[in-house]
Amino acid sequence: MNYEPVIGLEIHVELKTKSGMFCGCPADHFGKKPNTATCPVCLGLPGALPVPNKKAVEWTIMLGLALGSEIAKVSKFDRKHYFYPDLPKGYQISQYDQPIARGGKIGDVRIHRVHLEEDTGKLQHATIDGKKVTLVDFNRSGVPLVEIVTEPDIHSAEEAREFLKKLHRIVRFLGISDADMEKGSMRLEPNISLRPVGQHELPKYKVEVKNINSFRFAVAAINYEIERHARILDEGKIPAQETRGWDEARGATVSQRSKEEAADYRYFPEPDIPPMRFTKDQISNIKGQIGELPDAKKGRFVRVYGLPEKDAAILTDTRELADYFEACVKIGRIPAQKLANWIINKKVNIDDVLPAALILSILKAQEVVDVPPDLIAKVLADNPKAMSDYKAGKQQSLMFLMGTVKRQLPKGDVKIILDMLKKELDTH
Amino acid sequence: MKGSTFSSSDVVKIAKLANIPVSNDQADELARGFTKTMTVVDELTRVDVAGVEATNQVTGLENVLREDEIDTSRMFTAEQALAGAKRTHNGFFIVDQILEEKV
């Protein structure tokens, strides 16, 4: 039986704001000693209250706009309840029925919604005095997190990776997150199921996969699941609706928990946070801050600078690189294509070398120096056989002579050297 | 639960959601109390609320947001953060090992 994978993605992106989603603790938690960046709010102490980060809200709107989503006129936060040691309040402040953005798409994959919430603390297993324990660090608690959910429009692991890469690029272009999967500032949970080819209804089950922290693992995990589901379906059974974890060591997903009934999060509107109302002006203001997105920029580089698509793609991989390239072009001394080749092939360190400095070094490398006639005479005198070979009609002797001159005069212009040699040879 | 009468197994289900350990005796007593309480609550169904918006907030405030700035005045040292806990280890809070993955 031929099956079609039906895949939806749930992606979390940590915003790189200065401070937390609901408090003024630093959002930058990576590598800090445990529990050194907390306050009553993100530690969930009695009596603490949340106040939302304006920038986090604006950046979520900005992401929604970049994805072509519809921005809500009125939005609010809701409490999502569950008990877990890394969730200090026993509920996560998230968004339920009035997310900041709905709809949008990347390529052919439709976005279902984009909403804003807070991150949890971090857990670590350990054994202390022979007893198995879990250690809890709340530095990450309260960091702003954007959740992007797609429609189940993805039909292969490759398509999933394409989507992720594009989203990754957009997020980094907007400057709102480092979106580093290995560091956890971008996290992915695919939902995977299979249906017979030709069927249009959604399958009656889906499996969620966690613990994926690279694009490569994402592809491997999705492909593993597709195979696993196909085997089960071929037996006439239906794969269990559950959550599984990717185990890189085994190269397989492992069952974590049965998900027969969806958890009851007992959502209700967050009473401590007044609702938000976004005006048209506010939204168009944020839209104005977006600038050109990666795909559009790549297209423009092809059109305007005449670059091959491959080069344009490399140069528009990050906003910094694209801006650098254009700054170099603007200086006007070196044509765009030559600059592109130079930057791409010579692996220029754009953080260290200013555009002006780069232009100077290219020019220097191109510098034309005078070709001393003595050098021409000397090379000819030292290579009588080449001279006679040339006169006998062997063109490559000319190239040999040119090469000899150039070795002693690296900055000599090839055309000029050839002309001078020919002149000498012909008059001799 | 049918209507608003509670059995002790209903109570046990709720207790699990609420993360409160209850014994069977407690469950029985609570079930009786809930049933009694809900008869008062069920009176509300008599009130016609067609077209009425739910009140979530009474202040009428909107858009109460803060600037994205670090507030050192409220930050705790690790010592202060851990001060209230019964079990800590090397700067971490401790719980018995979690076997279940989070919901």
Place this chain on the structure above:
Amino acid sequence: MKFNTLTLSQAVEKLKAKAISHAELYHDIYEAIAEKNGELNIYLSIDDDALKKAQKLLDTPLAGIPIAVKDNFLTSGLPVTAATKLLEGYVPHYESTVTKKLKEAGGVVLGKTNMDAWAHGASTETSDFGTTKNPRNTKYSPGGSSGGSAASVAANLCVAAIGTETAGSIRQPASWCGVVGLKPTYGRVSRYGVIAMASSTDSPGPIGKTVEDCAMIFNHIAGKDPFDGTTVPKPVPDYTNNLKKGVKGMKMGICYMDHPKITGTDVAHAIEKAGKVFEELGAHVDIVPMSRVLQPGKVFIPDYAIGVYTVVQRSEVSSNLARYDGIRYGNDRSIFSHEAQNRIMLGTFTLTKGYADRYYVHAQQVRTLYRKNYSNLFTTYDLLLSTPSPGYALPIGASSGDPLFGELQDILVEPSSLAGITGISIPCWIDAKTNLTLGLNIMADQWQEEKVLQAAYAFEQATDWNPWVKS
């Protein structure tokens, strides 16, 4: 005289005039506490260094006077328990905005007062540390949940106190203890650092010996707080300014007079008398009829507010108490008392999938009807008059066994708490036999505390119900 019997206003004046010293004042207070706290069980913790702190504060608005604070406020260095064993021993490292502001104004937190555990109740009997007794008659309850604070004022074991009201928890104990309790408009006073009960109605407020005392405290705790997103950025007037304005020309409406819980009782009689006092002072007083459906010009029956409050409060409580898992502070959840378990679990149920619409959302819709009703009445009336409690303080023990005791006791005051409007309870009757009191609940629309205070002041000055006011 014993200086602990001074009002706030008198104490500040005498201290600044150097007519009395802090040492003398605190001596009398500590002496009274030593004498009475054992029996009355008002304070759960006391700051033994209070005097030292006070002596540095003469040149401040509150001049170092001792304030009793309900033990659901986090005060740095003093324990906070919310009267529960779950938090026993917890000493916080941060300060609530209200107590911070009081300290900045020169007040001293003398100690933390007993309350219903987690504020779940209307008698202080659900405290894990034993009930508080009503100072006016120790066989009776002081009310709740701010029973300890109200009793502390009534027994002169402080100069003023702070409580919180979620539905009646300031006004009802004030009426049972014969003192003054102001419930500010929701959003007027910061909830930051107050252990949350029902986030959408919790209102911290002053409990004091006189209306002026309450106004003085209120001046220092009102105002927008950047740490509490539900506080409103309205300017804070000087609430003591207009106290003497009187009530001439004010339109007042008496509510719930025809409610079966109070018709024919002392309560109805006391309110009626109070109405006559206001009329004599130049106000125009009507009786507002009740109606079973929302109707302009009539007050919506309060009975549905019981169901609304039960659902909304328990739902929000189940959520607000989810953070008490014993990992970062306190003990684990097996320590919750029966009452707390009860509320958390019922509140969990009313939010579950399949029931949330039928219970939580529906209750919040009925709540809107109460808000609309008050808004409508306040287009006609400046003030509405009622009582916080359907009767006198109940004997200790009366609340046991009834899972809805608190909600039933607070029936007449729940609608106004749910609507977020302001109200004050002032003594308006004393029963000679039992020495118990009744309170008059004067309510105004949101942000109209000045009107409430000015009417309460006028009544207080024109009558003899307040032992600290010589008329």
